[in-house]
Amino acid sequence: xxxxxxNFHSETFFPFxxxxxxxxxxxxxxxxxxxxxxxxxxxxxxxxxFFIDYSFIDMEKGDIFVIPANTIHYSIPNSExxxxxxxxxxNPLLMTNxxxxxxxxxxxxxxxxxxxxxxxxxxxNEQQKQLESMIENIDHEFTHKxxxxxxxxxxxxxxxxxxxxxxxxxxxxxxxxxxxxxxKWLSMILEYIEDHFSEKITxxxxxxxxxxxxxxxxxxxxQMTGLNVSEYIKMKxxxxxKQLLLKTEENVSSIAEQCGFESMPYFHRTFKKIMDxxxxxxxxxxxx
Numbered sequence: 207x208x209x210x211x212x213n214f215h216s217e218t219f220f221p222f223x224x225x226x227x228x229x230x231x232x233x234x235x236x237x238x239x240x241x242x243x244x245x246x247x248x249x250x251x252x253x254x255x256f257f258i259d260y261s262f263i264d265m266e267k268g269d270i271f272v273i274p275a276n277t278i279h280y281s282i283p284n285s286e287x288x289x290x291x292x293x294x295x296x297n298p299l300l301m302t303n304x305x306x307x308x309x310x311x312x313x314x315x316x317x318x319x320x321x322x323x324x325x326x327x328x329x330x331n332e333q334q335k336q337l338e339s340m341i342e343n344i345d346h347e348f349t350h351k352x353x354x355x356x357x358x359x360x361x362x363x364x365x366x367x368x369x370x371x372x373x374x375x376x377x378x379x380x381x382x383x384x385x386x387x388x389x390k391w392l393s394m395i396l397e398y399i400e401d402h403f404s405e406k407i408t409x410x411x412x413x414x415x416x417x418x419x420x421x422x423x424x425x426x427x428x429q430m431t432g433l434n435v436s437e438y439i440k441m442k443x444x445x446x447x448k449q450l451l452l453k454t455e456e457n458v459s460s461i462a463e464q465c466g467f468e469s470m471p472y473f474h475r476t477f478k479k480i481m482d483x484x485x486x487x488x489x490x491x492x493x494x
Contacts (some may be wrong), residue, residue, distance in 0.1 A: 220356045221243065221296060221297030221299065221300060222296045222297070222300065222356070222359065222360065222363070223243075223295040224292075224293075224294055224344055224345070224348055224359070225292065225293040225294075225295075226345045227250065227291075227292055227345075228290070228291065228292070229252070229288050229290045230281065230283045230288055230289050230290075231283055231285065231288045239278075239279070240276055240277060240278050240279070240441070240445065241276075242275050242276065242297070243295045243296055243297050244273070244274060244275055244295070244296055244297075244298050244313070244316055245271075245272075245279075245293060245294065245295050246270065246271070246272060246273070246293070246294040246370075247270065247271040247273070247281075247291050247292070247293050247294075248269075248271075248291060248292050248337060248338075249265050249267055249268065249270070249289060250267060250290045250292070250338075251267045251287075251289075252265070252266075252267075252283065252284065252288050252289035252290050252291075253265065253266060253283075253284035253286075253289070254281060254283040254284050255281075255282040256280070256281055256326070257279060257280040257281075257282065257430065257431055257432070258271070258273060258277060258279045259279070259323060259325070260396040260397065260399070260400045261323060261325070262393075262430070265283075265289055265291075268328055268329045268330075268331075268334050269326055269327070269328055269329075270326070270327050270328075270337070270370070270374070271326055272315055272316055272319045272325055272327065272370065273316075273319075273325060274316040274317075274320045276445045276448055276449070277320070277325075277445075278438075278441060278442075280431060280432040282430075292341050294344075294363065294366070296363060298313055300360060300363075301364075301367070310371075312364060312368070312371070313367075314371055315371050315374075327370070327374040328374075329373075329374065333373055337366060337369060340365050340369075341362075341366075343358075343362045344362045344363070347359040347362070388430070389426065391416035391417060391418055392416070392426060392427065394415070395412050395415060395416045395427075396431075398412070398415060399412075399438070399439060399442065400442075403439050403443055403446070403466065404464060404465050404466035405466060406466070407439060409423065409424065409435055409436070423435070440476060441480070443466050443467065443476075444465075444476065444477060444480050444481070446464075446465050447461050447462070447465045447473070447477065447485065448481075448488065450464065450465070451485055451488055451489040452489070458470075458473075458485045458486060461485070462485075473485070
């Protein structure tokens with residue numbers, strides 16, 4: 207199964223999407239995916255495991271997950287007690303285009319989560335009530351569609367981000383994954399890939415590194431991450447290339463080499479297959 211790029215083309219006139227109080231079973235959950243928008247997931251109840259970036263994280267009532275753009279993630283609901291959650295997706299331009307002389311950034315919590323590899327935060331009872339009220343207000347606006355409902359929903363999103371930045375950004379609790387036993391060798395391999403994905407990595411090397419057979423590694427890796435090993439490494443390379451295309455002026459061939467692609471044709475072909483555009487087109491589209 208290749209990684210799934212979630213698109214939001216139909217909402218581009220107002221880049222904000224809202225999935226209210228949905229219960230996801232293992233069969234209904236999206237496969238391993240990523241997208242260019244930012245995402246907030248709030249858990250009302252149930253059990254499950256979130257695979258985000260290269261970490262496995264428990265999901266339970268009162269948890270909120272902050273997922274920056276272009277972050278591989280994959281939810282694994284518990285079959286006996288499936289997760290009920292609300293997901294909010296938005297283009298970060300909705301926040302960065304706000305005119306203000308203040309140095310405060312609504313997106314600060316996303317930057318910190320990415321920097322610290324810390325995507326889960328726990329809300330106390332009072333914070334849960336505040337957040338659930340704001341979420342209900344967004345649902346009310348999108349349901350009734352009164353004059354200015356988009357702007358009203360955006361104001362509620364700003365209040366949510368303000369709450370998160372003020373109240374929970376300093377949490378640094380260690381991740382656990384008790385609902386699914388995560389083999390130590392798998393965590394070691396994921397960490398190795400995170401540090402070396404731009405290098406040539408073979409399945410046999412990873413199997414030897416984790417002291418498991420190649421067949422067992424392949425089976426468990428796909429079961430737990432939603433991707434096979436080669437697709438996962440390829441995805442890491444492409445997401446790194448996207449960041450370099452956005453944040454640097456380096457030429458495309460140099461970026462391809464830095465990300466571990468052995469030839470320009472292969473880099474172009476792989477990038478276009480995943481992003482539906484060439485690297486140069488992607489760079490120009492983000493600066494338009």
